[in-house]
Amino acid sequence: MKKVEICFHNDYFDKVCDNLEKFDNNLIFEIAYMSIWHRKKILDYLFREVLHSSYEDVIMFKAELVDSGLYNDYKKSILNGNDNFLKTCLVLYFEKDLKNEIYKDNMTLVKEIVKCDEDVILILSNLLNVSQFICDDDTIKYIKNKMSKILYENYEDEDKEYLNQILDNNFNIIDNNQKALKEEYSFKLNR
Numbered sequence: 001m002k003k004v005e006i007c008f009h010n011d012y013f014d015k016v017c018d019n020l021e022k023f024d025n026n027l028i029f030e031i032a033y034m035s036i037w038h039r040k041k042i043l044d045y046l047f048r049e050v051l052h053s054s055y056e057d058v059i060m061f062k063a064e065l066v067d068s069g070l071y072n073d074y075k076k077s078i079l080n081g082n083d084n085f086l087k088t089c090l091v092l093y094f095e096k097d098l099k100n101e102i103y104k105d106n107m108t109l110v111k112e113i114v115k116c117d118e119d120v121i122l123i124l125s126n127l128l129n130v131s132q133f134i135c136d137d138d139t140i141k142y143i144k145n146k147m148s149k150i151l152y153e154n155y156e157d158e159d160k161e162y163l164n165q166i167l168d169n170n171f172n173i174i175d176n177n178q179k180a181l182k183e184e185y186s187f188k189l190n191r
Helices: 012-016 025-034 036-051 054-070 071-080 084-094 096-102 107-116 121-131 137-154 160-189
Strands: none
Touching: 012 025, 012 036, 025 036, 025 054, 025 137, 036 054, 036 071, 036 084, 054 071, 054 084, 071 084, 084 096, 084 107, 084 121, 096 107, 107 137, 121 137, 121 160, 137 160
C-alpha cells in the first residue's frame, strides 16, 4: 500500500472543515493532508488566507504544498476548476509559465482579475503583479485606469491626496517593472 492510498476521515475533520476560520492553519493543513475529501476546500481557504497576508507567506505555502507532495494535485485542481480568481493567482504567484497556456494575452488576464469578486486590496495587488510580464501600452493603460477606478470607488471617503500617492507609487512600480523587462528582452535579442 502506498502513502497516497491512505485516507483518514472522521467527524472532527467535518467540524473543522465547516468552520475553517475558527481553527489554526497548521491544524487544517494537516487535515488537508490526511483527508482527500476535504483537501480542495481547505487548500483553497489557505491559499486565499496567505494571499491576504504577505508574499513570503504565499511562498511558504507553496513550499509546504511541495514538501507534503500536495502541490501538483492542488495545481491540477485549480486548473480543472472554475474558480477564475485562483487561476489568476496560480499564474501570478506560482506558475508564471502557465500564463500563455491559460490566457491568450495579458489583457485577458487583467480582465479576469477585475471581474473577480474578491477583496479590493487583493485585486489591486494582483493588477500590480501583472506588471511582472511584458505588457503592451494598451494593457498598461487599462491596468492603471482600473486601479484608479477601483481605488477611488472603494475608498471615496479617504483623502484624495493619499489615494493619489498610493496610485503614483503603484504606477511607478509598474513603469519600472516594464522598463526593466523590456530592457532585459532587448538585451537578449541583441546578443
